[in-house]
Amino acid sequence: METNGIERRLRISGLLIVTGLCFGLLTLLWTHPLAFVAFAVFACPLVLFGVVLYLYSLLPSDTSK
Amino acid sequence: MSAPVVVLGALICICILLAALVALRVELTRVRGGKILAFLAFFILPTLAIWAEFSRQVDHAETTQFCLSCHVMADYGRSLYVDDPSYIPAAHFQNNQVPRDHACYTCHTDYTMFGPVRSKLRGLRHLYIQYLGTVPKPEDIKLYTPYNNRECLHCHQGARTYEEATEHHKIPDMLAQVKSGKLSCISAKCHDTVHDIPDLKGATFWKPAS
Numbered sequence: 001m002e003t004n005g006i007e008r009r010l011r012i013s014g015l016l017i018v019t020g021l022c023f024g025l026l027t028l029l030w031t032h033p034l035a036f037v038a039f040a041v042f043a044c045p046l047v048l049f050g051v052v053l054y055l056y057s058l059l060p061s062d063t064s065k
Numbered sequence: 066m067s068a069p070v071v072v073l074g075a076l077i078c079i080c081i082l083l084a085a086l087v088a089l090r091v092e093l094t095r096v097r098g099g100k101i102l103a104f105l106a107f108f109i110l111p112t113l114a115i116w117a118e119f120s121r122q123v124d125h126a127e128t129t130q131f132c133l134s135c136h137v138m139a140d141y142g143r144s145l146y147v148d149d150p151s152y153i154p155a156a157h158f159q160n161n162q163v164p165r166d167h168a169c170y171t172c173h174t175d176y177t178m179f180g181p182v183r184s185k186l187r188g189l190r191h192l193y194i195q196y197l198g199t200v201p202k203p204e205d206i207k208l209y210t211p212y213n214n215r216e217c218l219h220c221h222q223g224a225r226t227y228e229e230a231t232e233h234h235k236i237p238d239m240l241a242q243v244k245s246g247k248l249s250c251i252s253a254k255c256h257d258t259v260h261d262i263p264d265l266k267g268a269t270f271w272k273p274a275s
């Protein structure tokens with residue numbers, strides 16, 4: 001069960017990171033003033049949440065003590 | 066497409082592939098090698114890619130092409146090609162006294178500790194006005210504060226052509242007055258022809274050899 005919980009969080013964090021990076025790739029190729037806004041509003045937070053969720057999933061939970 | 070963009074694009078693609086691999090085959094993380102791969106794909110590489118793209122986006126926001134991409138700034142871009150050396154921005158642009166690809170930013174950022182940050186925040190405000198606000202007419206656009214001599218002296222201070230020019234010694238202590246801001250470079254009937262958007266209609270324009 002615990003492994004499944006960690007794996008579920010890893011999967012969600014991976015999806016967030018992939019989605020954020022896809023936005024990042026689009027804004028990299030889009031030479032428009034709004035590209036910076038799209039990067040700051042979508043790509044950065046998605047990747048940040050994904051990374052934080054990944055780091056959180058590494059923390060030992062109470063049940064593993 | 067420039068080389069840094071290609072490299073950054075490749076880095077992001079690699080990140081996407083690795084993160085997707087680990088997310089879809091999450092059981093890989095049960096072994097030591099998979100844990101290392103997940104650490105790379107979920108932490109090291111995305112952090113690196115986002116930091117690199119942020120840096121690239123900030124650099125891109127300083128380019129002349131970026132500043133002129135809003136329609137309201139088109140006349141300011143045209144004013145850089147006026148065939149008249151009394152137009153200060155045009156003279157600087159055409160004689161490579163400012164880098165042509167960063168012409169706006171070179172003169173319109175404050176050379177202070179937080180000047181670049183202030184410029185970026187103002188840029189965000191300009192974006193808001195462009196898309197959600199009321200865009201002013203080009204000739205109605207004004208500086209937030211009177212142009213500071215500091216921005217001119219950032220390059221000209223100490224230059225022989227500046228220090229020894231006869232016109233810069235017309236009155237006693239002229240250079241000191243300019244340095245202290247008591248005498249403005251661009252509004253003291255000396256270098257007061259700047260972009261002059263209303264007069265562009267009758268101007269002739271320089272065509273650079275391609």
